[in-house]
Amino acid sequence: MNVRYDTIPSLQAFLDALPEAVRSTRIDPVPPRNHNDWSALMPEAPAALFCPRTTEDIAVLLRAANTHRISVVPQGGLTGLCGGARPVSSGIALSLEKMVGIEEIDPASATITVLAGTPLEVVQNAAAEAGLYFPLDLGARGSCTIGGNASTNAGGNRVIRYGLMRDLVLGLEAVLSNGTVIDATTKLIKNNTGYDLRQLFLGSEGTLGIITRLVLRLQPAPGCTHAALCGMGDYASVLRLLDGARRKLGPTLSAFEVMWPDYWQIACDVPGVRSPLTQQHVFRVLIEAQGTNEAIDSARFTTFLEEMFDDGVLEDAVLSQSLSDIKTFWGVRDACSEFKVTLGPHLAYDVGLPTRQADEFAKACAAAITQAVPGGKSVFYGHVADGNLHLLAWLPGAKYQPAKAFDTAVYSTVREFGGSVSAEHGIGTTKKPYLEHSRTAQEIALMRLIKTALDPNGILNPGKVIDL
């Protein structure tokens, strides 16, 4: 499967230019897992794989790659869904998997300093052991790396409370395409000394530099968590519940997950998933608050829901009485991870819409899907409070899903609503054709200008996010 060197004339020259200590970080043959990320693209073996252990090694690799015009695809936990870490046979893959470790926890500054290849779950656990909390969380926590989370500006369920990865990074170290090391590993929240270089590397999917080290902001561990599953008759009630939650739960509000009716039905059909709501409703919302004190915050949560019920916003609600209840509630929301089994092949989308228009969009998008693919079905759910809607589309019983038709229907509707074709998954290669549905020609031209300035030879993750 590995490509022979003679297909890339300069690869041998590149290898010869490396000092032995760096050349020895090569893994040959390339393990199959490094041939792809979690996208549905065909696997492709890189011409070579390197797993360096230090920033200095990465600097040497990039300097040589830049000189010899060798493409470099950075890899973390390979859990991305858009092909951002999929290697190319005409270049090398540079995996951060050996750059693992917690370097420091500073309780006074509430920071943790970590190497980029460290798995997210290891960071979460290290913070917890110090009595603190790293709030980023997503399903792939055991496999994804913190550097990958940073490069893709990962989101997750608790963005309304704690922000995206972009908001959790105080400082970072990154290596530019020419091997220059940018050491911006500050712990400072307030640091107005010139341009914020962090932001160039956060969310740019490894196309502007390779993140090697991160200083992350930690939070106090939540003292208690409360959740409820709410049933409502219309989207106006969902918006009233959200408004109430913002006001009455204030900054303790940590999740607000909306499930449209078709989603609910399919989720409850997943084996092991139990619906705590017994009546029929149009919308179901999972609402969660993280407080500091069980007695105080439990009363606040209960009072809030009683008020919403008395005001006619809720048709019904079930409150968590235990951690086990909270797990059951999230079980319905997370049932989508089992849909591959119960639903069969389907396409998953991750789009952004202004909160007010999410239901209007869902209706328009469902209609567009049915029109584009007769018999096509769709379900909607998501983190609506931060404008992030997930949707699934499929043609029941079809051997091949009409992906292109679904894509066109979904992304055209997104464009009509002024939404985002990728709320949290990124662009990679799979969403690149639709980038211009969400960004203007002027924005894309400015992205190209920045890419060209930072990586004039285009060696860093070429073909990802934008084309030159």
Add this chain to the structure above:
Amino acid sequence: MNVRYDTIPSLQAFLDALPEAVRSTRIDPVPPRNHNDWSALMPEAPAALFCPRTTEDIAVLLRAANTHRISVVPQGGLTGLCGGARPVSSGIALSLEKMVGIEEIDPASATITVLAGTPLEVVQNAAAEAGLYFPLDLGARGSCTIGGNASTNAGGNRVIRYGLMRDLVLGLEAVLSNGTVIDATTKLIKNNTGYDLRQLFLGSEGTLGIITRLVLRLQPAPGCTHAALCGMGDYASVLRLLDGARRKLGPTLSAFEVMWPDYWQIACDVPGVRSPLTQQHVFRVLIEAQGTNEAIDSARFTTFLEEMFDDGVLEDAVLSQSLSDIKTFWGVRDACSEFKVTLGPHLAYDVGLPTRQADEFAKACAAAITQAVPGGKSVFYGHVADGNLHLLAWLPGAKYQPAKAFDTAVYSTVREFGGSVSAEHGIGTTKKPYLEHSRTAQEIALMRLIKTALDPNGILNPGKVIDL
């Protein structure tokens, strides 16, 4: 005072190139207020002043300025302290003061869309009228503009709760040096579609583009506010109080202001300032929490302080019983704005340090000041929870303050501690000589690379932040 046109050969050609509608936005003669910002630099009249009313007018102005190589200094409320908006006689000033207005408030998305010249206080009031809250706040709220707040990444007292301006901007529109309009006015919190272009313009002090329009994130209005003034015997206790506040007040914690002993003495000598603490302490901390419900959050706040007292962290504490008490407490913290009168001429610094080292820094810096300027005095205070320390230095009775010696003593100590020479005020021109105390040569080179890519003719706010 206005420079004659013949000193800038191309100015007439630039003026001639403008369509009449844009040429008519010129204000001649230039009012004295546009000759400087609030920095201590000498006023300088720009060759011409324009006050355009639309983004399109600004695009036309910049396109012509770029063609004719005319420098453009953007101006907002002119309340900056570092000379970032001070014009130059060899170029024009472009004031956003006529670009004023609230365009939309969207309660479901919790956003407000505003023109860049709108004063901060107008934005705050518009949010409040809609039952929402724009949390950025600073002394100059009535004069400073929201575009200036964005360009300088303004901070203020409640950064630990709500973040800096960078965290409050969801979308923006900006005009590049060549007149290209970048429309990135999204309302979406989650939008991972390529590079985050917002961040280029936020905090870059008008050197990469002129911000013309902003979409800001709003918060629910706080339901109640509680405050306390605490007296403590050592810095270890301050850190224990901070740790306790983070855990027990959780996300309601909205301010944590530390005052060193000399500061306290001088503040209490300001006429009209009243000390609610009667005993002597080494450190005083003003702690504030914004909750949702008076009954619930008042109990939490009181219990927290009682625990801290029982644990021996606090020597004494006075709790607010009314809004008037809260005002009195902030009166001591804000007394520094009167120091010009009570203390006489002095130099004010705004630096960033890791929270753990703030006291160690204060001691080292005070010693460096006394060593550099025999008889020199200093006081320290600030938003220590987010690493932001303010300090004042002066030589009592001196006709001319030895500014250079003070600068060197302070910024050398900042460099030793790995701190920031500007936590929230920015770099402008006055802090430019010390930028390399906080940023590496590689970082500054990368800033130059970006500046050159976006503004190849160097017309935008030349000489500010970095030199080319």
